[in-house]
Amino acid sequence: MSESINVNTLYPSIARDLEAAVNLLQAGTVADRFQNAMSSNLRYIVSHRDTLREMVIAGFSGTLENVEISLESHAQITEAFKALVSGASDALPTAQVEQMAVLLANVHLLLMLFLLHDRTEGNKASFDLLAFMADGFSLIRPLLMIPPGAKALARLSNILVTALTGSWGAPSARG
Numbered sequence: 001m002s003e004s005i006n007v008n009t010l011y012p013s014i015a016r017d018l019e020a021a022v023n024l025l026q027a028g029t030v031a032d033r034f035q036n037a038m039s040s041n042l043r044y045i046v047s048h049r050d051t052l053r054e055m056v057i058a059g060f061s062g063t064l065e066n067v068e069i070s071l072e073s074h075a076q077i078t079e080a081f082k083a084l085v086s087g088a089s090d091a092l093p094t095a096q097v098e099q100m101a102v103l104l105a106n107v108h109l110l111l112m113l114f115l116l117h118d119r120t121e122g123n124k125a126s127f128d129l130l131a132f133m134a135d136g137f138s139l140i141r142p143l144l145m146i147p148p149g150a151k152a153l154a155r156l157s158n159i160l161v162t163a164l165t166g167s168w169g170a171p172s173a174r175g
Contacts, residue, residue, distance in 0.1 A: 010051045015076040017044040018108070022080045030088040030141065034104060035134035037084055038111060039127065045112055046123055053116055078105040090141060096150060099157035106160045107133060 021040040025033050045052060081101035085092060092100055111130060118126045143149035 006051065010048055010055050011070050011073040012076075013048075014041065014045060014112075015073040015080070017041055018077055019080045022084045025084065025087065027087075027089055029090045029138065030085050030092070030100065031134040031137040033084050033088050034081075034137060035130060037080075038108065038130050041108070042111065042115060042123070042126060042130065045115060049116065052112060056113065056116065074105060074109075077108055078102055081105050081108075092144060093150075096144060096153060099153045100144075102157040102160050103153070 018037060018041045021037040022033075024040075025036055028036070078098075078101050081104040082097055084104070085097050085100045091097070111126065111133075114129055115123060115126045118124075120126075140149070144153055
């Protein structure tokens with residue numbers, strides 16, 4: 001029997017689906033693994049588009065009942081991306097794994113919001129945006145090995161964590 005999905009249970013179910021997709025990934029680069037896991041997760045999300053729309057409206061209006069569950073689910077998604085990055089053939093240095101995972105988790109949010117507005121057949125624009133982002137990750141990957149690139153990733157990661165938690169570099173957002 002399939003689980004009942006509603007506004008308060010959607011984000012945790014998206015997190016579980018992403019974890020399952022990451023666990024099934026084959027060897028590959030961060031960019032390839034991200035594209036494969038997100039392709040699977042976006043297909044899952046598409047099947048719950050109306051509920052996602054309700055969840056986003058509830059989140060923006062302040063009526064979402066389980067905000068803590070959403071923060072926990074975002075942390076779970078970040079952990080899944082840590083596993084994705086750590087298992088990649090071009091894995092980043094340990095200090096950057098968490099920072100890249102935070103970035104990928106926030107790109108995940110962006111892709112979900114983009115998907116809500118995608119009116120192309122088969123959500124082609126969403127999957128094209130995902131492919132574009134994966135290409136971008138491939139391009140910036142070498143830059144993360146030099147100090148200015150590593151510093152920029154750390155700065156971006158702190159900004160994203162702060163936006164979600166209200167606390168600069170908050171450990172609770174890191175899983």
